[in-house]
Amino acid sequence: MQDKTASENQNIILENRRSLSISGITDVDSFDEREISLYTQLGELTVKGRELHIDSMSTETGDMTITGDIWAVIYGDRDRKGPVSALGRLFR
Template identity: 35%
Template sequence: MNYYERENVTRVQKDHYLKINNRKELEISGVKEVDSFDNEEFLLETVMGYLVVRGQNLQLKNLDVGDGLVSIKGKIYELSYVDEQHQEKAKGFFSKLFK
């Protein structure tokens, strides 16, 4: 494997954006993992930390793990980031809820 091929293999999605349309559709880039979700709440690990999306009738519309893109539809009420100090606590809390 030459240097160019190695560079492409180890490239990681670093950009992170949120695009919300009329509080009904949400597109998110830079998603590393979808930790948990139901029709009222999503917990996503992004390149900028954990993101909690809360709403009503939330559905996973599209998931592209290769590009780190997630689309969610439903009524969006709240978007909030969990800071680095509380990431493990939040992950543990949400993991217990969704077992």
């Protein structure tokens, strides 16, 4: 039996706390200049900072580049890999 995570690759490259490259993106939940919430093949991911900008995003490859003053990269629930319905958000 093949390990499920072997096909779920994700890379995060942070350069000088100013540029962040992420692969394995499946969906973007919300974004503003202080927080970007997204879903990856390995679960939820939140990027916090100041003056955050999504410079590029490819829906075909799941790659994203974020620039700004990056303060934190936080993993959330590993089991959540996509958006939740409005009812699901109430009980979260």
